[in-house]
Amino acid sequence: MLRLLVMGLNHKTAPLTLRERLAFSPDERNAALLALRHQFDQCEAVLLSTCNRVELYMARQMHGHPRPAELAEFLAENRRLKVEEFQPHLYEKSERDVVTHLFSVAASLDSMVLGETQILSQVREAYDAATEAGTAGPMLHPLFQRAIAVGKQIRSETTLGEGRVSVASLAVEYARRIFDVFGDKTVLSIGAGKMSELVLGGIAELKPGSLLVCNRDPAKARTLAAKFNGSAVDMDELVEHLASADIIITGTGSTEPIITRPMFETVIRRRRYKPVFLIDLAVPRDVAADVGKIENVYLYNLDDLQTAVSATLGNRSAAAVEAARIVEDQVREFSAWHRARMMGPLIEQLYQRSHALAQDELSRTVGRLSGVTDGDRRQLEELTRRIVNKLLHDPIQVLRETQSVHMPMTPYLHAVEKLFKLEGQAASTESPEPAKPGGEA
C-alpha cells in the first residue's frame, strides 16, 4: 500500500537566492525523475519546480523508501548543495495534508500572487513530465488529475483571478514611476519566454521609441519582436544593446547571471548614468543582485514584483474564501474516494479470507461428525457465516469511521494487511491505468 508525501520549499519558507539554486529546468527535472525512478523503483514521483516553489510529491510504501531524509539527500546531490543549506526551509506533509496542499497550489491559493493562472499549467506540466518519465502511477495519477480539475473549477467558478494586478501591469507602473516620456526610450528583452512576452506586452503599450528582442534562438527573437513591432538583435552584441536600453527585461533559462556588476558598471558609464529599469523575470536570476546597488539602476526581480503585487491584493477576499471552501470540499471528496478505493478491495479480501477459513474449518469438523444432514450443514454454514460477519463487523466499522476525518486509514489498513496476512493482495487491486476520480468507488 502506498503512502503520500510531499517535501519542498516555497516563497513562504525560502528566499529567492535559495529557491533559484534548488530550481530545476525542464531538462533537469526530467533527468531527476529518471534518477528517482532508478534509485527508488517502488515509489511514484512528481517534481514541481517553478519560480516560487520546488516540491517533490511521492507515493511510497509505508515504512519503505525513500524516507524524507533520503529525499532531502537526493535533492542536495542533484542540485550540488549541502542538505544543511536548505533543510531549515523544507516542509514535509503526508497523506491528506498532501492532497490539501496540492489542491491549494493548483488553485493558486498558495501562490505569491493569489489567483495567478500560471501555476495550473505548471502543475500540469510537472504531471505530464512524470507521466512521460513513468514515475506517476496509480496513486499520483488520480491525485494530480483531480488537482488540475480543482484548479480549473476555481478559475471558472470564482472570481479569484479577476481584477488582480498582474506582474506585467505592475512592471508598467514601476516604469511610469521612473520615466516620464517613453517615445525616446529603448526597451530590450533578453529571452523570449512567456513571462517576458507578457511583461514586454505591457511595456509595449507605453509606446517606447524602440523595442529590441535578443535571444539565443534568433527565430524566437524575430517572432516576439514582430509581435510588438520591434527588432530582433544579436546576442553577441549584448553590451551594446544594454547601453542603449532604458528598460531591460530578462527572462532566459541561464543557470548563471548573464548581467554582472562589472559588466553593468561599464554599461551605465556608457549610458552617462541615465536611469535604467531592469526587470529580471528569470529563476535562477539573470542579473546579479549587486547590479541593483549601482547608482541610477532600478533592479526588480520576480520576487520583488510578486511581493508588490500581493501587497495590492486583499488576501481575505470573498473569492479566496470561496476558493478555499471548494478546495476543502474537493479534498473531502477525493479522500472519501481514495479511502473507498483503498479500503474496498481490502475489506472484500478480508471477508473472503475469513469466510474461506471458516468454511475450511467447518468442512473439516463436519467430516468428523456422522449423521449430519444437508439441512444441518446449511444451518452450520449459516452459523459460521454469521460468526465471521459478527467478528469482522466491529473492527471494520471502526476502520470506516476512524479514517473519516483526517485520512489516517493507511496505518490501519497496513495493520489489517499485516495481521490478516493480506499483503500483496490489496496492492493488486489498484489499477495500473490512470484512474478517474469518482469513476470507481
Place this chain on the structure above:
Amino acid sequence: MTPPAPPNSGQIALVLGAATLFLLGGAISLARLWRPTNALRLTAKSLAYFGICLGLAALIWRSIDRGNWMPLADNFETLATLALLLAGFTLYVQRAKPIPGLDWFLMPIVIAMLLYAALFGIMHPATHEPAGIWDMAHSASSFAGAAAFGVAAGVGAMYLIASARLRRKAAIGQSPAASLERLENLTHWSVSFGFALLTVGIVTGLAKIIMQGRNTTLGAHWMTSPKVILAFTVWLIYAVALHTPITPAIRGRKSALLSIVGFVLMVATLMTVLCMPAGR
C-alpha cells in the same frame, strides 16, 4: 533717501493670514493621502489661491503706503514677495505639468518665509535703501533666483524620497506620483533658471560694489564678507549641479542632494543679508 516706515499691523495680519491659509491648504492636501477625494483637492487648491490673494493684498497695501511699487524695500516685503513667487510657481507647475505632492515640499518653505516676513515686520525690518537700477536688479534677480532654488530643493527632496522608495521596492500606493524623470527635469530646469538669476544677481552686486567704491556697505574687505563668500559658494554648487549633462556621474540622487545643499546655503546667504545689512 529716508528708510520706509515699518509695515502696519493690518499688513502683518494679512501676511499671517496668508501663511495660515497655506498651512490649512497643505494639511488638507496631506489628508488626500488617506482620502484622495476631488473635494479635498479643490479645497486645498482654493486655500492656496486665497493665500496668494491675501499676500498680494498685503504687498499692494504696503506699496500704496510708501508710494513705491518695487516690493524690495525691506525684509518684510522681500520675504513676502519671495514666498508668493514660490507659491505661485507651485500652483503653476501643478496646473501645467502636475507633480503630485509638490506642494507638500514647497509650501512649508512658503509658510516659513511668510512667518519670517511677519517677524521682521514686527521687529522693525532692516531696509535696503535702494540705490538705483543696479541695486534693484541685484535684489530682484537674487530673490527670484532663491525662489527657483527653493523649487529645485523641494523637488530634489521629492526625487530622493521617490528614488529611495523605488530602490527599496516599496509597494505602489493608490495615489499618483511623479516619475523620477519629471522630477529630475524640473530640478534641472529650476536650477538652470535660478542659476541664471543668481549670476545676474552676483554680477549686478559686483557692479553695485564697484560703483559704490569705498562707500559700499560691505566695507573695504568686501571680498571676504560672509555674504560674498556664501553667494559664490552657492553659485559654485549650482554650477556643478547644473552641469550634470557634462559630468553625468553626479546626476540623479547626487544632483538632487546638491540642489538641497545649495538651497540651504542660499537661505544662509539671504539670512546674512536680511539680519545683517552690512553683510558682516
